[in-house]
Amino acid sequence: MNKEEKKRLKRLGAAEVERQSQELRELARQANPARPGSDDWAKAYSVGVLKERALNAAPPDRLSAEQVARDFVLQTVPLTSLGNYTGMQGWYWECSRCRDVLHSSPSGPTQCTCGHIRVLPNLPGAKSNRLVKLIGRG
Numbered sequence: 608m609n610k611e612e613k614k615r616l617k618r619l620g621a622a623e624v625e626r627q628s629q630e631l632r633e634l635a636r637q638a639n640p641a642r643p644g645s646d647d648w649a650k651a652y653s654v655g656v657l658k659e660r661a662l663n664a665a666p667p668d669r670l671s672a673e674q675v676a677r678d679f680v681l682q683t684v685p686l687t688s689l690g691n692y693t694g695m696q697g698w699y700w701e702c703s704r705c706r707d708v709l710h711s712s713p714s715g716p717t718q719c720t721c722g723h724i725r726v727l728p729n730l731p732g733a734k735s736n737r738l739v740k741l742i743g744r745g
């Protein structure tokens with residue numbers, strides 16, 4: 608790898624870090640739209656954290672689209688570098704049709720309301736759907 612190639616890759620890496628930072632800031636704003644630093648923001652932050660803690664303490668195999676829309680903002684997990692390893696605590700498959708989310712490593716066979724996706728314990732889900740993490744809404 609020559610010097611120019613190293614510079615090019617460094618610029619690409621910095622641009623990707625910036626893109627991901629902007630995406631996270633936008634998701635945080637969606638999860639808590641109150642003015643940062645305000646009392647409303649602090650209250651909503653606490654509510655969002657409690658939702659995430661409850662979710663992590665007892666991860667459900669399936670959350671309905673309504674529950675997800677009410678309580679969480681979805682952060683896409685990039686599939687490009689994962690290979691077939693997608694069963695992770697805190698990662699869920701979002702059905703591209705009904706928008707239910709299914710835990711990527713459920714306690715038993717699980718399917719969404721419309722039946723488009725079914726996830727079995729310790730097996731990867733269908734990659735035509737989006738793999739997401741859930742951020743608690745305030």
Ligand SMILES: [Zn+2]
Binds near residue numbers: 704706707720722
């Ligand atoms: Zn579905």
